Amino acid sequence: MKTYKQPSSVGRFGEFGGMYVSETLMPLLLNLDKSYKKIQKDKKFKKELNDLFKNYVGRPSSLHYAKNLSKYINGPKVYFKRDELNHTGAHKINNCLGQILLAKKMGKTRIIAETGAGQHGVATATVCALFGLPCYIYMGSKDIERQKPNVFRMKLLGATIIPVESGSKSLKDAMNEALRDWIKNVRDTFYIIGSTAGPHPYPKMVRDFQSVIGKEAREQILKVEKKLPDFLIACVGGGSNAMGLFYPFLNDKKVKIIGVEAAGRGAKTEETAATMTSGTPGILHGSYSYVLQDNDGQIKEAHSISAGLDYPGVGPEHSYLKDIKRVKYYGITDKEALEAFQTCSKLEGIIPALEPSHALAYLIKAFKNKHKNKVVILNLCGRGDKDLFTAAKAIGFDADE
Amino acid sequence: MQMNNLDSLPKKKILSLFMTCGFPTLNYSKKIFNEMLSHQPDIIEFGLPFSDPMADGPIIQEANKLALRSKLSTQHSLNLIKYLSKSKNNTSFVIMCYLNTIRKFGLNKFIKNIKNIVDGIIIVDLPFEEESAIKNSLSKNNIHLIKLISPMTDKKRSQKLLKNSKGFIYYISATGITGSNKLDYKEINKNVKSIKKMSSVPVLVGFGIKSKKDVIDIFKKTNADGVIIGSALIQKYFDLKMDFNKYLKGLKKFIKEVKV
Numbered sequence: 001m002k003t004y005k006q007p008s009s010v011g012r013f014g015e016f017g018g019m020y021v022s023e024t025l026m027p028l029l030l031n032l033d034k035s036y037k038k039i040q041k042d043k044k045f046k047k048e049l050n051d052l053f054k055n056y057v058g059r060p061s062s063l064h065y066a067k068n069l070s071k072y073i074n075g076p077k078v079y080f081k082r083d084e085l086n087h088t089g090a091h092k093i094n095n096c097l098g099q100i101l102l103a104k105k106m107g108k109t110r111i112i113a114e115t116g117a118g119q120h121g122v123a124t125a126t127v128c129a130l131f132g133l134p135c136y137i138y139m140g141s142k143d144i145e146r147q148k149p150n151v152f153r154m155k156l157l158g159a160t161i162i163p164v165e166s167g168s169k170s171l172k173d174a175m176n177e178a179l180r181d182w183i184k185n186v187r188d189t190f191y192i193i194g195s196t197a198g199p200h201p202y203p204k205m206v207r208d209f210q211s212v213i214g215k216e217a218r219e220q221i222l223k224v225e226k227k228l229p230d231f232l233i234a235c236v237g238g239g240s241n242a243m244g245l246f247y248p249f250l251n252d253k254k255v256k257i258i259g260v261e262a263a264g265r266g267a268k269t270e271e272t273a274a275t276m277t278s279g280t281p282g283i284l285h286g287s288y289s290y291v292l293q294d295n296d297g298q299i300k301e302a303h304s305i306s307a308g309l310d311y312p313g314v315g316p317e318h319s320y321l322k323d324i325k326r327v328k329y330y331g332i333t334d335k336e337a338l339e340a341f342q343t344c345s346k347l348e349g350i351i352p353a354l355e356p357s358h359a360l361a362y363l364i365k366a367f368k369n370k371h372k373n374k375v376v377i378l379n380l381c382g383r384g385d386k387d388l389f390t391a392a393k394a395i396g397f398d399a400d401e
Numbered sequence: 402m403q404m405n406n407l408d409s410l411p412k413k414k415i416l417s418l419f420m421t422c423g424f425p426t427l428n429y430s431k432k433i434f435n436e437m438l439s440h441q442p443d444i445i446e447f448g449l450p451f452s453d454p455m456a457d458g459p460i461i462q463e464a465n466k467l468a469l470r471s472k473l474s475t476q477h478s479l480n481l482i483k484y485l486s487k488s489k490n491n492t493s494f495v496i497m498c499y500l501n502t503i504r505k506f507g508l509n510k511f512i513k514n515i516k517n518i519v520d521g522i523i524i525v526d527l528p529f530e531e532e533s534a535i536k537n538s539l540s541k542n543n544i545h546l547i548k549l550i551s552p553m554t555d556k557k558r559s560q561k562l563l564k565n566s567k568g569f570i571y572y573i574s575a576t577g578i579t580g581s582n583k584l585d586y587k588e589i590n591k592n593v594k595s596i597k598k599m600s601s602v603p604v605l606v607g608f609g610i611k612s613k614k615d616v617i618d619i620f621k622k623t624n625a626d627g628v629i630i631g632s633a634l635i636q637k638y639f640d641l642k643m644d645f646n647k648y649l650k651g652l653k654k655f656i657k658e659v660k661v
Contacts, residue, residue, distance in 0.1 A: 010530065020500055020526040022456040023549040024573055027558060166462065172453070179455045186553055283501040283526065284453060296475050297505030298452040 004250040011200020013320035019199040021286045024183045033201040052097050057087045063220035068347040075367040076374035081217045083381045090382035091241045092123035098209035100127040103190035112136045113192045114178040116171030117308030118150025120194030125159035135159040138178040140170035143307045150386050168301035171311045195238025196315030199286030203315050210244025233258045234379035235359040237309035239318045241381035260362040262304035263331030271303035274331035275314040289316040305334035306354035336361040353382030406493035407520040407568035415627025417444035421464040423473030440656045449478050449498035456525045460632040475506045479514040486518045495521040521545040521568040529562050563600040570604045590623040613658040
């Protein structure tokens, strides 16, 4: 079997990826790529990052055997990779620490980021506070409304939040505005992209920083089960938590890998965020990948109850993995995710974020009474605190009662 | 093969006017472009609306939004350009768009629609590294792929980009998105001079040129061969509270002013 070696030196995952940006950004991206290649060989950088992972984030995150959920499903043994236990409550911090160390090395003095659910915004604001750099977060006004706790967190951490009123007022539009800011302030600013999306080298860089998840999970499962897992499951918006878990297993052909997208009100409806189920290849935010678009190539607005998955694009590596059939992708609706959100809370005593609730929903639906004696690792990439208001409203729970 | 108007641009004081196709609606857009054409500018740039114009500022973004809201398709835009080409005369027609628009329409079909009508294309998000296939197809049909140079483009990269350049060179005057930031004449002059050493085609300065004074200053304080005005033409519409008749008159006055 061929060893998995993606992307190419110019950031191609098969035909996907690449760098589709204006000439104002091009020199900067090439420079970023060069700097990133350099620090990958830098032992001091690695040591610094590992130290932060251990002492600041609390890594390694545990691998928890979800006994009650496994019993409920009556199928495989389910393990949660608990990246929701990380400092700041999600996997996003892994990548932010890597990128801010790089920004420091490159002499950048101002940090910008986009955020959907606010998890990446909080993680970016956190590392900016830690390293004493000014932080500007672009966030769609619709997301500001539905992720209030995270908005307050970012403000406490000293970040400036810039509401985005254009388009669907969510993640896609926040990314447009962040890119515009970057074009304007190209000399002093570092853009910390939170997902495996965007132009090269971001999809590779973010995957590499997040792959600590998969590396740990691999070691942990080998220790407890004495074998590799049979399945990996993770939710996919832009796709960073999923790539983080999947990447170290891609060469293990026996490990079946499943990505779960947000289908919103249904993958066949107009209100969906299931890019790979309902989209076609196109160019968005500097890379070639599956996108939700109309016949004229206009990008459609996505819909998902989960702000973190509410994105009409997907990281180019996922598009590649879909096309070579290494990973299978399925859609889960808002309703199904909400049910899994409650089931997991009740059964395991863990309130998951709405994003991994999609992965949980797929697991419960597709594995019920099946795959006995198999082992599944599910990436529990974020905790649900931020979603309490959204979920309560959707479930019809009145907090004043 | 028909002549390419861009090959016979004047030597100095080239004026290029940018306007979004279908803004604010297709019918009004026809009137706007007819008005622009009646002044016989050296170049007209036709912006094809895109849902996510990440290299454009808020004004052009808004224009794109209005055009798309009136259900404008790529085919509508290309038909509009074809219709206008009847009164083209010496004006060069240039399309400015994002790559996804061409990709989705189909490159060959796109070229078929604009061949012998359009002289050049600026594809904002198509960098040098990704251009070769498209550039070949375009040049076979005598359509120039216009190069953008930014203040971030260093000398070595400029040399690579400007090799065999045709039509004109679009120098991005500010490291800003269209219609923002102030003009830095010293920096513009330095970079334009350095570009002119590497290429013999005219260098036009764009991004952030808003008034007659800006145009005069560019020609007085820098070595640029021409200017590109875009956002300022569209801004007028919003300044005049979207009163179309007033806008058309305002546009006429403004274009007369900037034709220095």
